[in-house]
Amino acid sequence: MALDAEILSRIQFAFVVSFHILFPAFTIGLASWLAMCEGMHLFTGRDVFRRLYQFWVKIFAVSFGMGVVSGIVMSFQFGTNWSVFAEATAPVLGPLLSYEVLTAFFLEATFLGIMLFGWNKVGPKLHFFATAMVAFGTMLSAFWILSANSWMHTPAGYELRNGVFYPTDWWAIVFNPSFPYRLVHMVLAAYLTTAFVILGVGAWYRLKGTAHEAARVMLVMGVAFVSIVTPLQIVAGDFHGLNTLEHQPAKIAALEAHWETEQGAALALFAWPDEAAETNHYEISVPNMASLILMHEWNGELVGLKDFARDERPPVAPIFFSFRLMVGLGILMLIAGVAGLWLALRGRLFDARGYHRYLVAMAPSGFLAVLAGWFTTEIGRQPYTVYGLLRTADSLSPVAAPSVAATLITFVIVYGIVFGAGLYYIMRVIRTGPEKVPTQPVPDPYATPARPLSYPNEPVGEE
Numbered sequence: 215m216a217l218d219a220e221i222l223s224r225i226q227f228a229f230v231v232s233f234h235i236l237f238p239a240f241t242i243g244l245a246s247w248l249a250m251c252e253g254m255h256l257f258t259g260r261d262v263f264r265r266l267y268q269f270w271v272k273i274f275a276v277s278f279g280m281g282v283v284s285g286i287v288m289s290f291q292f293g294t295n296w297s298v299f300a301e302a303t304a305p306v307l308g309p310l311l312s313y314e315v316l317t318a319f320f321l322e323a324t325f326l327g328i329m330l331f332g333w334n335k336v337g338p339k340l341h342f343f344a345t346a347m348v349a350f351g352t353m354l355s356a357f358w359i360l361s362a363n364s365w366m367h368t369p370a371g372y373e374l375r376n377g378v379f380y381p382t383d384w385w386a387i388v389f390n391p392s393f394p395y396r397l398v399h400m401v402l403a404a405y406l407t408t409a410f411v412i413l414g415v416g417a418w419y420r421l422k423g424t425a426h427e428a429a430r431v432m433l434v435m436g437v438a439f440v441s442i443v444t445p446l447q448i449v450a451g452d453f454h455g456l457n458t459l460e461h462q463p464a465k466i467a468a469l470e471a472h473w474e475t476e477q478g479a480a481l482a483l484f485a486w487p488d489e490a491a492e493t494n495h496y497e498i499s500v501p502n503m504a505s506l507i508l509m510h511e512w513n514g515e516l517v518g519l520k521d522f523a524r525d526e527r528p529p530v531a532p533i534f535f536s537f538r539l540m541v542g543l544g545i546l547m548l549i550a551g552v553a554g555l556w557l558a559l560r561g562r563l564f565d566a567r568g569y570h571r572y573l574v575a576m577a578p579s580g581f582l583a584v585l586a587g588w589f590t591t592e593i594g595r596q597p598y599t600v601y602g603l604l605r606t607a608d609s610l611s612p613v614a615a616p617s618v619a620a621t622l623i624t625f626v627i628v629y630g631i632v633f634g635a636g637l638y639y640i641m642r643v644i645r646t647g648p649e650k651v652p653t654q655p656v657p658d659p660y661a662t663p664a665r666p667l668s669y670p671n672e673p674v675g676e677e
Contacts, residue, residue: 220607222618223295226625228592230288232585233629237281239584242356242401243408244274245349248329250435252342262427265648268333269428270412272643275330278322280636287625295618299599299609306372306379306387307362314358322351353401360400364393367591367601368461374603391461395454396591402447403587406547407580409439413550414577415644417570428648430564433573437554437563444551448544452507459508462601465594467519468530469537470504479504479516484538487530492520528596532589540586543579550576 248267255263289311292300300307328336328344336344371386372379381387416432459466466472471487471494472479481503485494505514519527550573557563595601599609 217615217619219613219615219618220610222615222622223610223613224606226295226618226622227288227291228589229622229625229629230284230291231588231592233633234281234284234288235584235588236581237277237284238352238356238359239400239404239407239581240411241274241278241281242352242404243406244270244277245345245352246405247408247412248274249342249345249349252345256338256342262431262648266428266431269643269648271330273640276636276639278326280633283632284629293611294621295611295613296599296609297611299604302378302604302609303366303600304378306365306381309381310358310362310365310388314355314362318351318354318358321354322348325351356401356404357397360397361388361390361393364396365390366599367396367595368392369600369603379600379603392454392457395450395457398450399447399454399587402443402450403580403584405443406440406447407584409436409443410547410550410573410576410580411578412436413440413554413573414575417573418644419647420564420570421567421574424647433554433563434558437551437558440547441551441555444544444548448548451544455508462594463517464519464522464527465533466508467517467522468528469533469590469594470508470516471530471534472504472516472518473520474518475515475521476518477505477515478502478513479508481507482534485534487534489527489530525597528594533594536586536589536593540583540590543583543586546576547579547583 248271251263251267251270254260255267325344325347328341329348332341332344365387368391369379370390371381371383373382374380412432413436416429416436419426419429420433455466470479471482471485473492473494478501480499480501482494482497482499485497485499487494502512504516506512508514508516519530553569553572554563557566557569563569597606598604599606
């Protein structure tokens with residue numbers, strides 16, 4: 215593969231978007247978790263929820279800031295590296311991205327200051343409202359960004375004149391055929407990403423024997439959440455797959471490394487796809503299972519890659535393996551939820567050290583699954599930027615390969631420094647744990663008679 219301007223620009227955009235997507239995937243769920251903690255503090259008066267809020271809001275602030283910075287860099291690349299694409303799609307994508315700024319970003323900016331700095335400066339209900347508005351703003355941001363991205367996969371509501379996409383039906387553009395499925399799938403993925411970080415942190419505190427009450431709350435709420443949401447995510451993924459099969463059959467054939475059109479297609483659990491020879495090596499497969507999963511029919515017909523011209527096929531190996539990584543992580547998440555629910559029902563959730571180690575290992579699983587899912591989706595859209603209409607090779611800016619290579623190297627260095635520092639701070643906050651209760655409490659408008667739970671042989675409120 216020659217490292218020409220197209221390949222380097224794709225690598226550069228993939229690098230930037232991979233960094234960026236990690237932060238929204240985390241902050242969407244974390245904002246809702248903060249709203250839940252503050253709401254529970256208002257409702258129950260338990261001080262542990264205040265400590266959890268003030269602990270996680272520090273991590274949210276850093277993650278939110280890094281997400282904003284990386285998002286700005288990503289948007290500039292449309293003009294620097296993909297100017298032809300930007301010019302062609304501006305009448306459609308420009309307003310969608312502007313709506314995100316005018317609604318989600320303004321909403322978050324309005325209430326973020328109150329959320330971060332207003333705990334002792336505004337009333338409890340107003341502060342809770344600000345936190346809820348920030349959480350709602352993160353959801354709005356996901357709505358508009360996924361609408362724009364989904365339109366690139368399933369374009370609708372446009373007319374093409376002189377190589378430019380002009381809107382004819384904004385309802386069709388916003389609610390394009392793949393958007394509802396991708397929105398649900400991504401939001402649930404974001405919630406699971408946050409849930410497994412919270413579970414991992416809570417389990418780590420249990421293993422260390424610190425932050426007893428806070429760790430118990432994180433474990434109980436985290437297990438309850440993932441045991442419900444993980445099965446929902448599997449169902450949402452199934453609907454998303456059916457929609458992709460309808461609109462992007464070449465992507466489905468590629469991620470299954472399925473070459474021949476046949477009925478009762480087998481599911482390749484593992485294989486080494488060979489695009490040159492149009493075959494798989496070392497394949498381990500289950501008969502009829504691909505047809506059953508993809509079409510819900512035992513002998514359903516699955517179109518193979520050989521039915522598509524070579525220049526219409528996405529790269530096979532990258533999405534074949536990234537898809538299996540995503541599915542494998544989903545299965546491990548399901549195991550974590552089921553095992554946690556079983557332990558909770560038996561009264562052993564807080565003492566199962568093996569399970570706690572499993573949760574610590576699973577803490578980054580949501581981030582890995584999100585990256586694997588995005589690689590599958592975006593690489594699977596190739597060789598198009600707007601599926602079936604605008605090719606990636608025709609979307610480039612007239613920039614020389616050395617210039618793209620230089621900026622790519624710069625991005626890698628700068629991102630490593632900036633985001634490395636942010637990650638270091640987050641890890642320091644986690645190591646410190648929920649704030650200690652001061653000996654002489656300061657006046658707190660939230661202060662109500664606390665009703666902490668007492669656990670055998672564990673001091674309360676020492677975090």
